[in-house]
Every structure is written in structure tokens, then in C-alpha cells.
Amino acid sequence: MTSIHHPMPGVPRDTRRRIGLLGGSFNPAHDGHRHISLEALRRLGLDEVWWLVSPQNPLKSDDGMAPLATRVTRARQVAHHPHIRVDAPELLLGTRYTLDTVRTLKRLYPHAHFVWLMGADILPQLEHWLGWRELFQEVAIAAFARPGWSYAALQSAAPRAFARYRLDAGQARRLATCTTPAWCFIPSRLDSHSATALRAGRPKRTRAKGKTIPDQIPSEGARTLPDRSKEIGEQLALVRRSLDDDKAEDVVIIDLAGKSAFADYMVIASGRSTRQVVAIADHLAERLKQARYRVISVEGKEVGDWVLVDSGDVVVHIFRPEPRAFYALEKMWALENVATSKPAKAARRKRA
Template sequence: MQRNGMPYARAGQVVGLLGGSFDPAHEGHAHISKAAITRLGLDRVWWLVSPGNPLKEKGPAPIADRVSRAKAVMQHPRVQVTDIEQRLGTRYTAETIAKLQIAYPDVRFVWLMGADNLTQFHLWQNWQEIMHRVPVAVFARPGDRISARMSRAARMYRENRLIGRAASLLGQSEAPVWTFINLPMSQSSSTAIRNAGDWTPGTVVGDDDEN
């Protein structure tokens, strides 16, 4: 199903949602997406390029620039870069997911995030609602594994965690359920790219510029 510029998904498909400001998008985002498709058996992954991150004081680059950059970085037939939150008029993840479940009642969604986000997940608005709406997959990044596993969210939902090969069942499981996937992650980060001066809004880079 697809309408009003919204992405396409067939009934019964499992779609991973990777949200963020993507300011800018980088190889680490792409790596999480590809790993999610392989390890979780997802049919598709949608990047939700947000109008702004409520937890950050400084606003991001214009969304059109961030979407263009993301499309240049992530070129995969099963991954789609979107501006869903701007189209839906949502600002927080919980309300975005709620509206997507209404718009796509026959599609199963899985929330994807890096382990660094799990450490501050309890600061997100209505974070427990997110846990109870959709399965969650957490991907380890260098240096974040121990703090993520000790996070408030991980401790509170420790009985709902799928371990090992059971992670492939995540998309068909009923929330609350989550899994933690250890991967040799890229050291790339949006902050490092901005600080290095490698991200100038208004320009579009090719894949070679991500290396």
C-alpha cells in the first residue's frame, strides 16, 4: 500500500523503522539497515528522516538536504529513505509509530536503533508505549554494549528479550519484545562527520565519500 507520497509495503510484510535526524547520514546507518534485513529477516527498512530531534537543542540541517544525503549514502532495493514524520506532522517516535500502524494496519513494524540510543531510551517521550507497540532491535556500536545492557530500558524489559538465533523471530513476535545484536559496527558518527567539516548542507555526496 502506498498513497500521498508515503512508502510502499504489502500486507503481511515486516518493515524495520530506523529513525533519526540523519545529520548527516553515514555508513553506520547503512550497516545497521543491511544487518537488520539479514539478521531479522525484514522485508523492507524505512529511514525516517525527522524534521528535528526533540532531545537536541540545536536544529539539524534542512530536511531536504538530509534526505538527499541519505539517498546518496543508502542505495539498496529494500531500503527507502522517507520524510514520513514531516508528512504525518509528528515529532515524537511514539506518535509516529501509532499513526503508521493506523495507516498500514496489515504491516508489522520493528523499531531499529543503535545501542547508544538504548542508554537514553527512558528519556524519550512515551518510551514504554513504543516498547508495547512494536518489537525493538538494538544494534551494538563500539563502546556502547555494556552501558546499553545496564540501561533502565534493558533492565525493565529483561524478561522480554530474545536471545541469539531467536532474534530472527522478532518481526513475528508480539510486543513488548526486543533483541540485542552484537555486530562489528562502523565507527562513523554524524557528530564526527560534522566536526570534521565533511558535511555541508546543500551538497550531495556519493558512496565513495563515505569511506
């Protein structure tokens, strides 16, 4: 079978699970996404939640949009839950609009019970989505309270248009198996995380290799920032030596130059067991510190299936073989490169 038949790896075609769909750019993923997902699992009685990372939201500018593979990788780190799956099925399905994505997923998983999840701040935007009325007919919808976007959002056009199909929050566990249209507003503990706020507070990284900038003293003309490629190359070489010393397997180095602002290189490697994965990560972090390279974070040691060592210019992912095959970061970057190399078509209509 072709990959389009399995846009969500590991999910059987005949699944009868109750599945929440949380779509968006995830630029970046944050605890607010995880909060809504956990609330949905509990309040709606779902079996799992799928995060559908969009290649590009047509209602948003692509300025500051991180590469798809970067967003998927971060989302998987943030989700970190056995009942939350993260992937980018639209890249494989070839769909761009939420309505088309939902219809295709329903066709591929005809026995599943889907619920579209969103924050209440999205309710006023629904009227701008392509085919939003048809979307209500296709899938049950659950909107979760968000700071500043709670009951006021219920007065917007889409909720009013489908007011008579609204379920009381006390009936939320029925939503997944209700005949559509059906939707529900879920008042819950408010979470103030926002991708926009996170991007605004994140210092913008500039690629300074050989870039000329104007000096503040006009008489001195322009000056060139130092070329750090040698230093970064030495850091990458240290990473490779450390992985080799600890018998890491299947080491792959991905050059991110010109593709991402979050690092210059991504390194992917495998350990045969959780103990080896953690040991490889610990030794690498220690060697980087001894060489006076910064180590921003080491994440995932508690489980040991996938440990991320972020040293700024070089980001290292260390997996056990099974999780590495499942998450397929190398494949995700390959798909990203194919997608970005295709000429963009002008969007004729707004979509979600």
C-alpha cells in the first residue's frame, strides 16, 4: 500500500477509536496545545488526540514560520504523552484546507469517531474558513475556553449559526459519537500559552556568516560580522567523536544552513537500549561543557527512548531504533525539502 493509506503511522485502517484532531501551524508547539489535548482526553472520553501540524496555514503569513520538520520535532517533545500522536498528514494527503483534511481522514479511517478540537479564540475566525458550514456537517467540534475568549466567543457568527446543535458541557462525552452537526463549548482551567507570544518573546537569530551590517559610525562605513563556520565545524566534529566513542549507530548529519534559524546542524543517532541512549546523551553533554560549548537543554532522559541534546548550533537527537523508525525525522526533513522546492501557487481563497 502507498503511504497515503497510512498518514498516521501505527493506526490501523479499521480503528474504532474516539480521536480528537488538533490542527494548526504549531509555530511553536506549547503547553497550551498540550493542555487542550489532556482536557479533551479527559472531558470527551477520547482514546487519543492527533496533532496535525500544517505545512502552512493559509490564514497566516509565512514570515517567521519555522520549517515543518522543526515544528513537528518540537511538537513531539512538547506532547510527550502516550495518547497524543504528532504528525504532518497533510503533506502526504495533499490537502490544504481543514474541510478536505477531515473528509480524507474520514475516508481513510471510516470507523473512527473524530472530534475537531480548538481553543475558543478560533470560534470567531471560523466564518473565514473555506467551507466552515460543511465542516460542522462533517465532524463534531469541541471548543475549549481560552483567556479572553470564552463566552464572548460564543456570540460570533459560526456558533450562532449552529446554536441549536450545541451540546451542554455535561454531555461532552457523547460528542464523539453524535450525529453531526454537533458541537460543545468546554469551560475549563484557562491556559494562557500562545504561539504568537512565544515567537514575540524569542530573540530572532540571524545568520551572521559573512553578512555585512552598517556600523553606527558612518565614517567607518560598514563592517563584517565574524565567520563562525570554523568554530561550528569544530563543535560538530566533537559531537561526532563523542558519538563514535560511545558506539552510537546509524549517525546522520543534516546540514540546516539556509533551511532553519534554530541550528546549523541536526545530528540523529541510535543507541541499542534506553541505558545506552541516556549514557550517550550524558557523555555528549559533559564533553560539550568541558570544551566550553553551551548546552541549552537535555530532554527525554526520564524515558530514554528519545533524548535531545540542544547545544545551540548543533542539535542532537539520540533514539532507540524503534522510536527512531516511528518518528522518522530523516524522512520528515526529506519531505520538507521536496515541499519547499515546489513552486508556490497563489491562494485564491482563504482556508483554515
